[in-house]
Amino acid sequence: MEFLEVQGIYKSFGNVEVLRGIDFSLSKGEVLSIIGSSGSGKTTLLRCLNLLEKADAGTISVNGEIIIDAKEEDSYTDKEIRDKRLRMGLVFQQFNLFPQYNVIDNLTLAPKLRVKEDKSLTKEEKAEKIEAIIKEAEELLASVGLSDKAKSYPCEISGGQQQRVAIARALMLKPDILCFDEPTSALDPELTGEVLRVIKELKSGDRTMIIVTHEMEFAKNVSDKVIFMADGVIEEMGEPNQMFSNPKSEKLKAFLQKSDEKF
């Protein structure tokens, strides 16, 4: 069994079928890119993985453990949903940093709250853990090259820096799989590089990642596996080199041609 197993995911909004049976799997440490035109269901798939949307059918398991079973999703308690969400991290297109907190507090807010609400810990243990969280946040900030911005507020740093903070924030909760929803689409072209570099570094750190992206060149470089989605199904799936240089399906051929035409 693979590290991540996604089976038979269906999702409709009203009468619109957005996902019509999605199956794929991913090994630990692999990077998967999902490409496809707008409206193909890429983002919805990512949101189902993170329980921001409830899938109508299907299962998702991580490390052999079923974390989402659409049949039972209604019976999950709030606590269960919160714990399941932590198996997956998500980096948003719009960064979604919390504007009223500085960079370091953006990183530590959620983990600190988890320590504070843990009733099994004594006061001293909590203080110790919180100290460890702050230390970890500082290390993560250094790893995305933003140590000097720890006390800055999101409105004071560039979009690229904000997205790097958002990546560090997602990593704070040690997700099994880190998902990116078009992480560079809201950025000026000259700022995409710094974000993509950080993601690339994470790959060398053996992180399992799923990246929804429009950056074809990046997808080609960084991925172990590429999924091309069209109309709510996986149209084609495979190795990046083969997918980009030798696409099988007509839809993928047309899509790649169009994304080349942009220039």
Place this chain on the structure above:
Amino acid sequence: MTFWQVTLNLLDGFGMTCAIFALTLVFALPLGLIISFGSMSKFKPLKAVVRVFVWIIRGVPLMLQLFIVFYLPGFLFGSPIFNRFTATIIAFSINYACYFSEIYRAGIEAIPRGQIEAGQVLGMTRFQIFTRITLMQVIKRIVPPMGNEIITLVKDTALARVIVVVEILFVAEELMAHAIIWPLFYTAVFYLAFVGVLTLLFGWFEKKLSYYKV
């Protein structure tokens, strides 16, 4: 009557004005939040009831509401339930809570969905998301409209005189019975001073929150 005597008399009434103002805020600010939750509820019947309630309260003159709270219980049950001051606070609190609730609602609904989702994927509870993420952003957004509404409240307190609550304007009107009219105009100074202080306070608060942008 000397200027000082009049001033002292008016100050007495002004104390009552301040009491109505302060107590109304104490009750209406939290009550408004509860009402705003009701008016945004996913449970349709509750939402409908709350929205109709807000429509009624905002649709009927506050003066009439004062009469209703003070006189209606007596009319129905033969004896009044609330004294004049309590009736005033009840009427004002409910009335202002409804206006506040709409300001809160606008503030809450303006929070980008992504902020809440960011909290969710980080494993935060709904309560934590509201208190730690949404609330501060809502506060920043609603300071200007709340300032407006609170300044209106300062002057609306004058309505309490219709059920014989002795606030500043009531005192001034009483003095008119002694054929002195100028204290009536003099009351404006008290209102202006009060509103001036509030304006400065809101300006300071807005500046204090300007370290971040929403």
